[in-house]
Structures are given as C-alpha cells and as structure tokens.
Amino acid sequence: MPIARPIARTEAAPVYADMEEPELVAHACRGESDAFGVIMQRCNQPLFRVARAIVSDDSEAEDVVQESYFKAFKALATFRGDSSLSTWLTRITINEARGRLRSRKKTVNLAEVEVAQKEGSLVIPFRGAYVMENPEAEVARSQIRTLIENAVDELPEPFRLVFVLRDIQDYSVDETAASLGIKPETVKTRLHRARRQLRVQLNEVFSSTMQDAFPFLGERCERINQRVLTMLSERRICPESDFRS
Template sequence: MMSNKSDHVYDDDVTFISRCQKGDTEAFGVLVERYQKKMFNIAFRMTGDYEAAGEVVQEAFLSAFRAIKTFRGEATFATWLTTIVLNHAKNSLKKTRVISHYEPISLDQAADPHNETPRFDPPADSMSAMERLEKKDIQEVVQEAINSLDTEFREILILKDIQEVSYEEITAILKIPDGTVKSRIFRAREALRERLKRKLGDW
C-alpha cells in the first residue's frame, strides 16, 4: 500500500531499509526495483538525455547504498532518494549543459509571485500550434523548454507538475521554506509559459 499516488511510499520500505543497513544487498535490490523508474524519469527530465539520466540514476543508487546507514527516517525513503538523484543530476548538468537556443531565465528575472499560476498543461485542441511544430512531438517541445530553464526552476516544475510531489515533500527535498516553494513554482510556470509561447504562439 502507498501513502499517496505521487510519493510512492511503501509501508514496508522501513523493513527493507533496516535490512540494507545490516548489509543485505538483496533488500536494496528491492528498493532499486521499486524506485528506479520514478528516479529515471526525474533524472531524464532534469538532464534531457537518456544516457545521462541512466548514469545519474546509477550513481545516485550507488550513493544511496553507500549512505544507507545514515538514513534515519526523518523523511521518507522516496524523498531522501529524490534529493540524491537531483543532486547528481545537477552535477551532471554542470559538466554537460544541454544545448539550448535560449539563455536561462534567472530567479530574479521571473514574474512576481503574488497570485498562483495554474499548472502548465498543453491544450489538446491547439491544432494551429501543432501545425507550427512541423511534425515535432509536443512533449519533445515541452521538454526542450524545460531544459532551457534555470536549474532551480526546472527541478521544481519536475517535482510539482510532472511528479506531482506535495508541497511538504518538495520543502523537504529542496530544503527551502514552504513560501519559497510556492513562489518558485509560480515563477517557474511563468518562465515555462514564456518559453512555449516562443515555440507555439500565444495559446
């Protein structure tokens, strides 16, 4: 049983973690199997590259295994592991930046977060926009737009709008206050909207 849809928290995670902390590698294999798809998706969204994402996840799980004895259950295993994956993904980006036609939008340049911006979902009936894509898949365009964002915008959009992580969990993962989380989500959505307008027009 999971505590909620987005965080993929298994009731028996603590059992396998305890076994891992005693040196049981098979127990860690169970955790890898449970979370590798979710972690790969996060890594791919961050890096925009399948090969890089695979390396990030491999390194992240290795780091998690080495540090498993330090896990104290102050956050869920999913939260703890996501933090490790994001850190490795950001390190990967520092080494090999995704090539973009745009300069990254900084946090200071983004919109004023006084009002909540709805999550950014491409409209299903935007045929004129689809024609302008010239056979390019809309998901690819959205990913390209995400890749062009500042890293802090990118990770928070992935967590909130793609992985549907709760505000509380995002606060724990990024180690920033709740108010900062909401403000950054607002500005990240506005930044993504501006990117997509350049590709798709004003819809």
C-alpha cells in the same frame, strides 16, 4: 564491531514486493540485494526525472541515478527515517547531478533569471507549433509528450526542478521543499513562475500527458536494476550497517 556482510542474492524476491519502507531498508542493510532491488524499482522513475531535470540528457541522467544508488546503498545504514526514503534518495540524486553539471558548465544563476523575467526577455522558444492531425492516438500522445519535455527542458534549473517534482511527480509542497532544501513559500513562487513560462498553449495537454513525460519503465528500468545489483555483487559493496551476523 559491526560485521559487514557482502551483498547476497536471495531466492525469495517476491516477498519483498509487499514490504513497507522501514522493513525494506532493514533487509537491504543486511545485504539482501532483492530488497534493494525493490527500492530501486519503486524509485527509478522519479529519480530519473529529477536527474534529467538537472542534466537535460537521458543517458547522463541514467548514469546519475546509477551512481546515486551506489552511494545510497553504501550509506543506507545512516538513513534514520527522519524524512521519507524517496526524499533521502532525491537529495543524493540532486547532489550527484549538480556535481556533474558543475564539472561541465556554470549553473544558471537565479538572480540572472529574476532580472530576465522583469525585463520580459525570458520566453520559451517552442520548437514548432503542433497541430493534432494524426489519427493515431499514440503517435499524437508521443508528439505532445515531446513538446512538453522540450518546453520543460527550456526552464532554468531552479524552476525546472520544482516543476518536475510538483507537477510531474506530484510531490507535495513540503516534500518538494524538503528534497530541495528550500522554503515551502519558495517552492510555490518558483512553481507559479515555471507554469507561467510554459505558456498558455500547453495547458490543454497537461492533464492527459503529464504522467507519461520522461518515461523510465520497462526494459530501461530493469536494465539499471540488474546493472547496479551485478556491480554491487562483483565489488562486494556492503552497507556500513549496525547489523551483526
């Protein structure tokens, strides 16, 4: 039988930083936490954005990402590379976030959204017009980013997820379709409608601020890394891998 190895911190963390995905997964399956730490470092921001697109709350989105990492680590040996690791992790995160959402409120019904669109009643209620009068560039960018985030939050979940993956995360149509389990044609349709709903006044700020929306870097990124690695070590959680001692 395969022998489960406990999570183990190593002294050669920098060596993992340049590894390709298959090699990182192999080392993580052996219980090498620094390899899994690099995986988290690479995926934290996109997974946080996906989680937040569903739960619409920073704190809960962080919890979703953390729990998704636990589930992913335990099931890491089942990852066979049929899709990219990020796609696999995105699916886990979406399932976790939607599970939480179902426990606290009814998910938006896409059919109802379609009816509302045909009736012309679905309008983004922008939270106050913004005029760039502040001479401080960073303050202006922060306010514009908040405007974008508020507008994106108002999108129905099916459109919001596609918008976040395509326009914020820059996923391809095929990657988005694979992550959400829908057809590429559906991705294109939902993206078109999401963009239309965000209204004309956001067009001028998309190109300069989109990549900064929903940041999850620096201290917050490091905090969730350390929290997950510490708990994996304390709980002695191991991947159910095929590796032998």
